[in-house]
Amino acid sequence: MQSVLFVCLGNICRSPTAEAIMLHKVEQAGLSDRVVVDSAGTGSWHIGEAPDDRAQSFGARRGYDLEPLRARQIDIADFERFDHILAMDRANLRELLRLCPPPLQNKVQLLMDFAPGQQGAEIADPYFGGADGFERVLDECELACDGLLDALKANQ
Ligand code: 4NP
Numbered sequence: 479m480q481s482v483l484f485v486c487l488g489n490i491c492r493s494p495t496a497e498a499i500m501l502h503k504v505e506q507a508g509l510s511d512r513v514v515v516d517s518a519g520t521g522s523w524h525i526g527e528a529p530d531d532r533a534q535s536f537g538a539r540r541g542y543d544l545e546p547l548r549a550r551q552i553d554i555a556d557f558e559r560f561d562h563i564l565a566m567d568r569a570n571l572r573e574l575l576r577l578c579p580p581p582l583q584n585k586v587q588l589l590m591d592f593a594p595g596q597q598g599a600e601i602a603d604p605y606f607g608g609a610d611g612f613e614r615v616l617d618e619c620e621l622a623c624d625g626l627l628d629a630l631k632a633n634q
Pocket of ligand 1: 604605
């Protein structure tokens with residue numbers, strides 16, 4: 479069993495999008511009983527809320543179901559529980575590394591590190607922007623999740 483936690487700021491736009499994409503890809507690969515997927519936010523503002531309406535509708539147009547997901551905040555136990563803790567941007571990464579016990583920090587990295595040729599790239603916060611930002615988040619998460627799935631398969 480391998481486990482992946484996607485982390486953004488609010489857990490209502492980027493990380494639930496990545497979660498829904500990864501759940502879809504894991505299911506298509508027939509690995510649903512081998513891979514655990516979840517998401518969380520570094521912030522507490524949106525705890526218990528469904529994903530942003532725009533994230534839900536742009537995701538649904540590509541076949542991803544964000545509707546059942548609910549926002550939660552990262553918990554210190556997550557650093558033990560998950561094998562890969564994947565930040566959307568450098569601010570998320572910094573906050574995760576601040577919270578993470580030093581022996582577990584090798585689990586924490588940027589999601590885009592798994593997108594071929596895009597190590598170190600960020601997935602920008604779409605919350606205060608327009609539709610193009612949400613489409614870009616979907617494009618980037620799809621690319622990175624393909625690479626992540628390959629890495630998980632290689633670890634089987
Ligand atoms: P997310 O986007 O981190 O991708 O979920 C945001 C959602 C809410 C806020 C900021 C970013 N906010 O300031 O409430």
